[in-house]
Amino acid sequence: MIDIQLLHEKLDVSHCLEFVSAPGIGGINIFVGTVRNQTKGKRVLRLEFEAYEPMAIAEMEKIGRRAIEQFDVQRLSIHHRVGTLEIGEIPVVIAVGAAHREAAFKACQFAIDTLKETVPIWKKETFEDGEVWVAAHP
């Protein structure tokens, strides 16, 4: 079972945890991304996330389906936030529930790594002296 959400409000880790909790689950792995206060030593004031929403949801659904096909996991929840986030806030939560922990760890790593490569979401860092779209330039 897969739960994919793109949200404009604060993420709640407990919602993802609840979704992947079930009687057959023996291990849950949760990845929580948080907004860091610096990039390469430069102070970050805030981040802005923008998404191509229908495609971002479709790509996250693909990741969920692939994770369940490739690893022995039963439940997966991905919540991603868009909009302006302050330092310490949560842009992404990925929770994976499996009968055994090893598959949950692997699937969770696969999900966040793939999300960062394929899901059309962009973040802009605001510094004291300007703004930069992350990864846009070589």
Add this chain to the structure above:
Amino acid sequence: MKLTLLAFGIAKDITGSRFSEIELPEGNTVSDLRKMLASRYPVLKELAALRFAVNSEYAQESAILKEGDEVALIPPVSGG
């Protein structure tokens, strides 16, 4: 043929709009559109990568575009 063009992130800053309509010759491919946009907005070529999505799916350069397609410019993604 008329297409809808969407641009996100830095691509939106470069083209100046998130949503626009463009006219292309029948039978044009993603590759043709890329060339057209690169000549109109040369700074697009400075991006680390630029992918295209057609109707919300990543598209090959050889994909043939059709009237009414929604084509999105996908600069390097940075979610998570």
